[in-house]
Amino acid sequence: MHREPRARILYVEDDPSSARLVQRVLEAEGFDVRVVTDGIAALEAARQLRPDLILMDINISGLDGYEVTTRLRALEELREIPIVAVTAATLRGDRERALIAGCDGYIPKPIDVDRFPQQVEAFLGGLRERIESPQEKADYLVEYSRRLVERLEEKIRELEKAHADLQRLDKMKTDFIILAGHELRTPLSAIYGYIQILLSMPDIPGSPEEEGSPRHLLHQVVQATRRLNQVVDDILNVFLIEANKLELSIGPVPLYSLIQNVVRNIRNLGPERQLTFEFEGLETLPLIMGDAQRLFQALWHVVSNAVKYTPDGGTIRIAGRVVDHTVHLSIQDTGIGIDPAERERIFDRFYVVEDTMLHHSSKTAFKGGGLGLGLSLARGIIEAHKGRIWIESEGRDEVRLPGTTVHILLPLPES
Numbered sequence: 001m002h003r004e005p006r007a008r009i010l011y012v013e014d015d016p017s018s019a020r021l022v023q024r025v026l027e028a029e030g031f032d033v034r035v036v037t038d039g040i041a042a043l044e045a046a047r048q049l050r051p052d053l054i055l056m057d058i059n060i061s062g063l064d065g066y067e068v069t070t071r072l073r074a075l076e077e078l079r080e081i082p083i084v085a086v087t088a089a090t091l092r093g094d095r096e097r098a099l100i101a102g103c104d105g106y107i108p109k110p111i112d113v114d115r116f117p118q119q120v121e122a123f124l125g126g127l128r129e130r131i132e133s134p135q136e137k138a139d140y141l142v143e144y145s146r147r148l149v150e151r152l153e154e155k156i157r158e159l160e161k162a163h164a165d166l167q168r169l170d171k172m173k174t175d176f177i178i179l180a181g182h183e184l185r186t187p188l189s190a191i192y193g194y195i196q197i198l199l200s201m202p203d204i205p206g207s208p209e210e211e212g213s214p215r216h217l218l219h220q221v222v223q224a225t226r227r228l229n230q231v232v233d234d235i236l237n238v239f240l241i242e243a244n245k246l247e248l249s250i251g252p253v254p255l256y257s258l259i260q261n262v263v264r265n266i267r268n269l270g271p272e273r274q275l276t277f278e279f280e281g282l283e284t285l286p287l288i289m290g291d292a293q294r295l296f297q298a299l300w301h302v303v304s305n306a307v308k309y310t311p312d313g314g315t316i317r318i319a320g321r322v323v324d325h326t327v328h329l330s331i332q333d334t335g336i337g338i339d340p341a342e343r344e345r346i347f348d349r350f351y352v353v354e355d356t357m358l359h360h361s362s363k364t365a366f367k368g369g370g371l372g373l374g375l376s377l378a379r380g381i382i383e384a385h386k387g388r389i390w391i392e393s394e395g396r397d398e399v400r401l402p403g404t405t406v407h408i409l410l411p412l413p414e415s
Contacts, residue, residue, distance in 0.1 A: 002146070006030045007052040007124055012042040012068065013086075014060045022055065022086070022111065029117045043071060046078050053124055055107075058087040058098060066101040066144070073102035076185075082123050086111065096131055096140045097147075104128045108321055174243050181236030188232065192225045206372050234373045237297070241380030247386025248291040248384060255327065256282040258292060262299045266307055274312040280319040288327055289413045290385050298381040301374035302331050302389075309404065310335035322412070329408040337393045337402040346391070347379045386411050 009026060013019040014037045023033045036045045039062050046054060054072070065085060072078050084105040085098040095106040104124050109118070131137040198204060199218055206213020239247040256279075263277050275314035306316045314334040321328050338346065382389045387410040395400040 006032075008032045008034070008049060009053045009055060009120070010042065010049055010051040010275075011035045011055045011086075012037075012039070012060060012065065013055075013057045013064075014038060015057070016329070018057070018109065021113075022116070023118055025111075025113055026120065031120070037181070039065075039068040039071075042068050046072060046081070047075075050077075051081060053088045053120065054081055054083045055120075056083050056103065058085055062152075066097065067148070069098075069102040070148075080199060082128070084120075084123050093143075095129075095138070096136070097144055099131055100137070100140045100144045166326075171243075174239050177235060177239040178243070178245075181232055184232045185229070188225060188229050192222065192229070195222050195225070233297075234377055238373050238377050238380065241377070241384065244367055246380065246384055248294060250289055250291060251289040253292045253295055254287055255285045255295075255320060255329070258296055259299060259303075259329075260306065262296060262303050262331075263318075265300065266304050275307060275310060278315060278316045278317040280317065282318065282320045285320045285327055286322065286412060288410050289380075290410065293382045295410075298378040299329075299408075301378045302408070304336065304405070305374055306331055306333040306406070309333065309338075312399070314401070319322045325412050327410045327412060329410070330405055331408075332403060332405040334401055334403045336398045337396045338391065338404050339396045340393075342396075343391045343393065347375050382408055382410070 006029070009031050011019060011033055013022070013035060019035045019037075023035055026033045029031065034045060034049060034051070036042050038060060038175075042054075042056075045051075056069055063071070065087065069083050069085075072081070072083060072279070082104045083102060084107060084109045085095075085103045086109065087094070087098070088109040090108045098106050106129060109374055129138065195218055199215065199222070204215050204218065206215040208216055208219040230387055239248065247394045259279070259282060303316065307319050310316060310333040316334075317330075317332045319330045319332070367385075379389050387408060389408050390408065391404060391406050393404040396402075
């Protein structure tokens with residue numbers, strides 16, 4: 001016949017041998033014991049398990065047992081759970097500090113295997129240890145508060161050092177990417193230039209459409225070089241944005257013709273996708289002041305993203321209007337949509353929604369892959385123009401096709 005456990009016990013202990021001993025002793029007596037090895041895991045496990053008793057090792061790594069106990073006592077739903085220190089911290093005052101932190105009892109290590117189950121039973125039955133002297137309690141409370149402040153100061157210093165180290169490493173990485181990007185551009189420019197010279201020679205046999213001919217092969221090299229150059233540009237530009245080094249060449253920008261060029265360029269990239277493009281309100285949009293080349297990049301990535309996640313037969317609608325001295329562009333597709341949890345993360349650099357194992361490099365194929373830089377680059381360029389970009393979608397559904405709308409706000413020049 002199945003017997004219900006006598007009680008659920010959470011044991012916080014980072015020493016495997018101690019954890020195994022206590023677990024075996026208590027489980028032999030019918031208790032249900034769960035072991036966690038650090039303070040953060042203890043907080044999460046206590047919330048989920050709602051144990052009948054928590055056994056707390058004081059000298060755990062990270063948050064120590066004192067701090068975990070104090071935190072547990074601050075949580076309304078866990079405040080009444082008895083917590084007992086089971087620890088090798090047995091110097092004078094260790095017991096009192098454990099009680100001041102919020103423990104209800106104190107069992108020194110090494111445990112007495114014969115007595116230990118009865119000690120646990122006593123605390124489950126309501127036993128609570130106390131510091132009897134009010135003055136002694138006040139003195140230990142002051143000491144405990146001081147120790148907490150010292151620990152907090154120590155952790156802040158550690159975090160500040162770690163943050164400084166991360167900033168230094170991030171700067172080294174950014175500088176390397178920027179230098180590598182410039183270094184890669186030089187040979188790419190030479191390759192592209194020499195191929196153009198070859199293509200200008202009339203005695204190169206074949207044609208771009210004649211598969212396998214020398215001229216066709218040279219055209220393929222041109223296309224691959226352009227693609228590689230775009231990848232290098234995207235990586236370089238993203239890191240220039242991060243380093244706040246993106247330079248803008250400001251001038252008047254006609255958005256309607258810019259968007260038409262974007263759509264035309266995307267359509268010419270690959271085989272016809274059977275998508276319908278609709279435009280609304282773009283012809284009457286006023287000129288904005290900005291970097292036309294950069295804005296072309298931003299809009300190209302947004303529109304190509306809409307193309308990638310809209311199946312054949314779908315529609316991409318690009319609309320524009322003026323609202324409060326700001327141009328509001330919306331790129332709405334009838335594609336598979338995006339999960340709410342992804343709406344912000346897709347603007348993070350290198351974030352890829354699809355499984356990278358299924359990656360392919362086409363920029364127009366349905367669910368085609370990329371480096372995960374496009375929307376990050378688009379946001380950086382839009383924000384460099386003092387604008388804003390965000391996404392709306394009901395969710396992802398490859399059957400119902402709820403679609404996605406990207407909103408872009410760009411300020412008009414001051415009159």
